């Protein structure tokens with residue numbers, strides 16, 4: 075396929091997903107530009123996570139999973155037979171709803187992605203650890219206990235560690251599935267700040283149930299309902315004058 | 331109001347005491363047995379007993395050869411059964427979830443776990459001893475016991491792997507790890523406590539086992555210390571069985587003393603396994 | 617290249633998993649091939665109906681019934697001990713006992729299952745039989761009763777542990793509904809929990825039976841080596857497993873009819889336990905589906 079500037083960084087075309095007989099994602103078309111933050115919103119069970127996990131092929135291991143349509147990143151079909159899924163995931167990182175550090179040291183958590191690529195150079199690894207932890211504003215809090223268990227950190231710190239771990243691999247896109255929903259308000263605010271900063275370097279897609287959060291951090295918003303992409307546009311527009319009535323009802327809290 | 335005699339409450343309490351009695355019955359019998367063994371055998375446990383070869387005179391006989399034999403068997407069996415069992419467990423839990431072959435293996439393993447140990451002896455007699463020509467060697471014995479404990483190791487490997495939360499796997503995949511990298515760097519280390527527990531219990535089972543070894547002909551009067559896997563051997567339980575079947579009082583005493591040693595080994599392994607399990611269960615609260 | 621490595625690893629793992637299948641095939645092949653030469657000399661009808669088992673004597677009879685009756689007699693005694701005790705322990709620990717008590721007692725009981733069986737054989741022969749002889753003077757030194765009792769004690773934890781797990785996994789709501797209507801712990805246990813956990817308890821009993829049938833050392837040491845068709849627990853008998861041990865201890869020439877008898881006996885043992893194991897496997901599968 076030829077690269078077309080309108081397709082942006084990431085482009086989904088006529089995407090459908092089925093789990094067995096259940097039709098979960100219905101004919102979704104979507105283009106996302108580089109270095110933007112896109113929020114996915116919608117009621118529970120509408121398929122936000124499913125769609126998000128499509129973008130780094132985390133659904134591959136699920137039984138009965140089937141997809142049609144194309145997903146292109148930088149113009150290349152990520153479901154092409156020739157694509158190595160591990161390579162894809164190095165370029166498209168993911169942060170999960172519940173912080174999930176490995177039961178290892180802070181240091182080992184951050185360098186894991188590099189170690190599995192076979193990088194052994196100690197000074198390189200040290201540098202990546204410092205840079206990544208600084209980027210997520212965790213360095214000062216943990217620099218004296220890099221070799222202690224990551225499980226001893228607070229929930230908010232753990233989540234920032236998980237983000238550091240993700241950016242250490244230098245992806246171009248970061249997917250975040252409700253990254254702040256399991257955290258207290260202060261930790262949650264820190265994550266939001268972080269997202270605004272990370273935008274400089276990465277393309278970010280975030281799923282959230284928090285409307286304020288969506289409006290604060292994102293440039294574009296996509297509203298999903300029952301597996302369909304109902305409305306997609308600039309965040310300001312979606313939150314102030316949505317085109318569809320369904321969107322209007324949802325963001326004003328009339329259902330959801 | 332006059333308190334009526336409540337038959338249901340009476341029965342309820344009666345059962346409570348019956349339950350306590352049953353529980354204590356098991357424990358009491360266990361204690362009686364252990365005390366009896368100690369009384370009968372402790373006097374015979376001396377340095378000579380540990381360092382002597384078998385003998386036709388009970389007071390000259392010792393457990394040197396069968397103790398070394400048991401240690402050999404322990405290591406050889408672990409060497410064979412642990413890699414095989416853990417690998418099978420990983421395959422079934424991580425790779426083979428949805429295919430027919432895996433569910434066939436699963437029924438098969440559940441069946442093997444219930445096959446009486448003596449049947450493994452018949453298998454080994456034919457395959458290892460005769461067809462492969464391994465004779466009554468340590469290697470033949472360890473192969474036999476390895477097959478016997480394989481189902482135990484496989485099942486406990488699967489349990490340990492199952493206990494590792496999905497989120498750990500997802501985090502690893504999301505960083506670009508392959509399936510094997512995820513298993514090797516994340517799943518196995520996280521499962522190691524449970525895995526180790528299962529392995530130790532399985533090996534402890536192998537150390538106490540005698541029936542299949544008797545079938546392959548390992549009840550021998552040998553007087554040389556085994557130095558290679560191809561040597562003939564004796565193990566503790568078989569020596570005990572041998573002594574028990576002699577009429578002289580002295581041999582019975584030897585048997586009790588040897589039982590003390592065997593129980594010590596068994597209890598230490600089980601204690602270690604329980605300790606590891608508890609520590610691991612505390613640790614895995616992610 | 618990395619993909620190739622992954623494929624190789626997967627193949628190796630699969631190969632390891634195949635070993636267990638090969639084991640089963642090996643067992644079946646060995647038992648069938650050796651006993652088929654046996655059955656070419658002894659008719660299956662004789663094997664199943666003759667009431668004497670004397671392959672090692674001059675006048676040979678090959679009726680498996682005495683060995684089966686010996687096996688079932690010791691098993692029956694063992695279950696008679698283990699079932700009421702094990703089930704009561706399970707109910708007591710699950711419904712009555714304080715948490716701390718349960719936590720200490722459960723692993724202690726499991727010690728019973730960890731003791732090598734040759735040790736139990738010693739107990740049966742040297743402790744239980746002399747003790748019982750004080751009350752039953754005409755009991756023989758080798759008999760079915762005391763190994764049966766000792767075997768029963770050994771399998772108590774199989775029944776108590778597995779049944780307790782089954783009782784424990786009965787949904788909380790059921791239990792609370794029963795208490796809510798004023799039932800006692802005993803009524804709740806027997807009228808609600810035990811019925812709801814039937815399949816799990818059944819599995820535990822079947823496993824215990826299968827274990828007792830296949831048990832070798834206890835009976836080989838304490839039950840004697842005299843195959844006889846009897847229900848009398850006070851006289852020497854012989855089980856299938858003991859017979860295999862007895863022949864293995866002697867110098868039987870490979871390929872002789874005597875040698876083949878242990879495989880014929882083995883196949884009888886295998887069939888018995890195989891049927892029991894499969895029944896319990898299918899009950900377990902069904903049971904899992906119900907609660908998941």
Ligand SMILES: Nc1ncnc2c1ncn2[C@@H]1O[C@H](COP(=O)(O)OP(=O)(O)OP(=O)(O)O)[C@@H](O)[C@H]1O
Nearest residue numbers: 093096098116117118119120121122123124125136
């Ligand atoms: N592995 C699976 N197998 C079958 N159905 C699934 C699976 N995972 C999710 N589903 C179904 O797909 C639908 C979409 O799920 P998804 O997790 O994408 O929703 P979501 O929008 O992320 O919801 P939430 O906001 O609650 O996280 C749901 O109806 C869910 O039940």
Ligand SMILES: [Mg+2]
Nearest residue numbers: 122123124251
């Ligand atoms: Mg979701």
